[in-house]
Amino acid sequence: MTTSQDAHRVIDQRIDRVVPLTTPALLHHHLPLDTPLAEAVVAGRRAVGRVLDRADDRLLVVVGPCSVHDPAAALEYAGRLREAAARVADDLLVVMRVYFEKPRSTVGWKGLINDPALDGSGDVNTGLRTARALLLDVLRLGLPVGCEFLDPITPQYIADTVAWGAIGARTVESQVHRQLASGLSMPIGMKNRPDGSIATAVDAIRAAGVPHVFPGIDVSGTPAIMHTQGNADGHLVLRGGGGRPNYDAESVAGALDLLRAAGLPERVVVDASHANSGKDHRNQPLVAADVAAQLAAGQRGIVGIMLESFLTPGRQDLDPTRELAYGQSVTDACIGWDSTAEVLEHLAQAVQARRATLAARA
Numbered sequence: 001m002t003t004s005q006d007a008h009r010v011i012d013q014r015i016d017r018v019v020p021l022t023t024p025a026l027l028h029h030h031l032p033l034d035t036p037l038a039e040a041v042v043a044g045r046r047a048v049g050r051v052l053d054r055a056d057d058r059l060l061v062v063v064g065p066c067s068v069h070d071p072a073a074a075l076e077y078a079g080r081l082r083e084a085a086a087r088v089a090d091d092l093l094v095v096m097r098v099y100f101e102k103p104r105s106t107v108g109w110k111g112l113i114n115d116p117a118l119d120g121s122g123d124v125n126t127g128l129r130t131a132r133a134l135l136l137d138v139l140r141l142g143l144p145v146g147c148e149f150l151d152p153i154t155p156q157y158i159a160d161t162v163a164w165g166a167i168g169a170r171t172v173e174s175q176v177h178r179q180l181a182s183g184l185s186m187p188i189g190m191k192n193r194p195d196g197s198i199a200t201a202v203d204a205i206r207a208a209g210v211p212h213v214f215p216g217i218d219v220s221g222t223p224a225i226m227h228t229q230g231n232a233d234g235h236l237v238l239r240g241g242g243g244r245p246n247y248d249a250e251s252v253a254g255a256l257d258l259l260r261a262a263g264l265p266e267r268v269v270v271d272a273s274h275a276n277s278g279k280d281h282r283n284q285p286l287v288a289a290d291v292a293a294q295l296a297a298g299q300r301g302i303v304g305i306m307l308e309s310f311l312t313p314g315r316q317d318l319d320p321t322r323e324l325a326y327g328q329s330v331t332d333a334c335i336g337w338d339s340t341a342e343v344l345e346h347l348a349q350a351v352q353a354r355r356a357t358l359a360a361r362a
């Protein structure tokens, strides 16, 4: 039997401080998803599912900042996006990227949930509250939201608001994340690995597609054994990798072949950023233009696109010695608002052209 003296010597030897964390239920109590918003989430998830299944011939567009660091700027962005989304609603299903969890290659700011004060103080309780409040505000504006799920605990706090989710390139091979995806209530995009491996993401879609049993927490915050159903709405997100893009027609065809060989629906979302843009935001409109040309030529396998976009183009370093530029990313570089509006119009025209091409073929 471990004595309290032994425990002192062996437990938590590298933990400096333990701070109580609010429970998901308490956060939901303070920031509830009311009935109209819950209906909007259900409708958003259903709409995304229909586009992924090609029951709806629009293009899914997941667009927004690389990361949220300033909720006011993110909400201003949401207001503009809502208007733009309404203009192109016949052709595009717009979901706002509202990303709070940043997976880092080595070290760096881990996002608003982890560190809302942007200074390493790590006030996760404030981060969760700020994140959930913003998600509700964006929903109230009438936009569905998309998030990356990185930490296996945070979904209980925010996932009820989310219409589309991603498992990122750095975690797509992780069993923990595949299990998590198998129980998430919304469609989940699996990114290809940073070295470019698409097969790993295809494996992830298959793994998340079946039931799993694993330890987690329930909404009360109590440790629980989760028995999941499997997520049938898993799909591939091509983000480039290994120093090469993979948005071009040949790469898309190769990815669709891999999906077919695995017995999975032949559908991909193209991420115009990350390794597909070489992390240079000015390349994102070029990637979108290539995708638009593929759509116009009748490519039905491309069901969506992701854009990293914010109010002000580019990016900035987090620097405690100077004030941050308003509406500019503190993680990866984003296209600015004007460019975003142009890209959305261009993609809407491409969807119309795809309809015409497919109708002419029929």
Ligand SMILES: O=C[C@H](O)[C@H](O)COP(=O)(O)O
Pocket (backbone or CB within 6 Å): 066, 102, 103, 104, 105, 106, 107, 108, 274, 331, 332
């Ligand atoms: O999308 C954001 C970044 O690409 C991701 O968090 C990795 O960033 P890093 O390589 O700068 O850590």
Ligand SMILES: C=C(OP(=O)(O)O)C(=O)O
Pocket (backbone or CB within 6 Å): 066, 099, 102, 103, 148, 167, 168, 169, 170, 191, 239, 274
């Ligand atoms: C981290 C992201 O992407 P990836 O996992 O493709 O690097 C992201 O989309 O924020």
